[in-house]
Amino acid sequence: MxxxxxxxxxxxxxxxxxxxxxxxxxxxxxxxxxxxxxxxxxxxxxxxxxxxxxxxxxxxxxxxxxxxxxxxxxxxxxxxxxxxxxxxxxxxxxxxxxxxxxxxxxxxxxxxxxxxxxxxxxxxxxxxxxxxxxxxxxxFRADRHFYELEVALGESLAQVPIPSGYEIVPFSAARDEEVRLVCNAAFAQHWGSVERSPEEWAASFTDSVRFVPESSFLALSKDNAVAGFVLARHYPVVEEMTGVRELWIGDIGTLEEHRGRGVASALLSWTLAQARAKGYHRAGLSVDSANSTRALGVYERAGFEVARTWIDYGRPEEL
The missing domain is CATH 3.40.630.30 (Gcn5-related N-acetyltransferase (GNAT))
Incomplete structure (x- = not known):
């Protein structure tokens, strides 16, 4: 051939x-x-x-x-x-x-x-x-394993209260740059993560046709600053080909100084409840199996289960 x-x-x-x-x-x-x-x-x-x-x-x-x-x-x-x-x-x-x-x-x-x-x-x-x-x-050698998690948005969703001193608000374009900087800081210590430039950020979220700001939320601290975030996407082709309307959690994170207070759990619970109200059938996300912030436990408590495992294979190149 x-x-x-x-x-x-x-x-x-x-x-x-x-x-x-x-x-x-x-x-x-x-x-x-x-x-x-x-x-x-x-x-x-x-x-x-x-x-x-x-x-x-x-x-x-x-x-x-x-x-x-x-x-x-x-x-x-x-x-x-x-x-x-x-x-x-x-x-x-x-x-x-x-x-x-x-x-x-x-x-x-x-x-x-x-x-x-x-x-x-x-x-x-x-x-x-x-x-x-x-x-x-x-x-190529396996460098990292990532779990793809899913949860059905039924009546049994866990309800997590918003911790004292925080409020959850919808994503706002006026906070776009602040969220980019908070996201970069939240993921600074994660394996393979690099700072997203304004151009990369726009391509991933604000200028992406798949970004759904109305299903994305921010946790604000007492000083009205962004402490955590959930940024969501929707791929209509999934619904067209499977009949399942899925909300994909593209990024979820909390600044280090606000971790351990239930901010991420509350944000995720709020996002899933709002997604169900908007007619989504399922939510999905991906997490590093070796995530150092214990994110997997947060997702499992929210009802997520492993659907697939993806392997990041890498190979050093001689220049």
Whole structure:
């Protein structure tokens, strides 16, 4: 089979979305994305220098995207995202795709952050045996495990009171920059976390079509400052393809000086109750299995259970 390799263009978005969701149907990863979602990720990617389309007989057989960070500290971990269509697996495409994406990542890294060491990484759903075997064959090693958690928004939701001295208010665009700074501070000690620049923050939340400010909430302390936050997203394609309306908790955090007082539990309880009132059927989030702030316990007490495990595989790159 003769393959054609070229950079992706925005004209490929429908084919990429179709391939991605065909793979999800085969792999049961629970991750569904629409053409609109890919349009946003394409907009955040250097397509000429950081993407690949793999064509077989003129049709998309695989694709890949390189995702850099704006403000890496220490090692620059560059994410490689990609997928091979189920009909074209076990033909050696993945064994070519990942190394080619890593080569693109090296070029982009040298151009932007030449003083830092580089590692390329990719996320793998733990039950995808073929994907696990592929990345391990290419020298990637499991660096971290992340639990994908879900809770049904029924009548049995735990009700957690708001701790004395705090109030919960809806997210406000007027506090956007304050929330960005609080989020950066709250995650400063988390593995793999780097400060989000205003541009990255806008792409993830305020300018994202998936951000739902009306289902995102802030905990304010006595001095009217943000002490904690829950920032939520909604992906309509999940409801369209499964019938389940899901609220995705993109980020939840509390400043260190406010931890241990029940702020996060109250914020989460409030968010889930409001989501249920708005007609959501389920809420989901992802957490580092080795999270040092004991966040997993907060989520389990709120009724969340592990639905899947994702593995962050990494590989240092020689420059």
């Amino acid at each position: 003769e393959l054609v390799w070229r950079p992706l263009t925005t004209a490929d978005i429908p084919a990429v979305a179709a391939l991605y969701n065909a793979a999800e149907a085969a792999d049961d990863t629970g991750e569904l994305l629409s053409e609109e979602d890919f349009a946003q990720s394409f907009g955040d990617t250097d397509l000429p220098g950081g993407s690949l389309a793999v064509l077989a007989d003129g049709r998309l057989a695989a694709y890949g995207l390189v995702a850099l960070r704006d403000n890496p500290v220490g090692t620059h971990r560059v994410r490689l995202d990609g997928m091979v269509h189920p009909e074209h697996r076990r033909a050696g495409i993945g064994l070519q795709l990942l190394p080619r994406l890593a080569a693109l990542a090296r070029d982009l890294h040298v151009a932007r952050h030449p003083a830092l060491p580089l590692a390329v990484c990719t996320m793998v759903e733990s039950r995808s045996e073929g994907h696990v075997a592929l990345v391990e064959k290419l020298g």
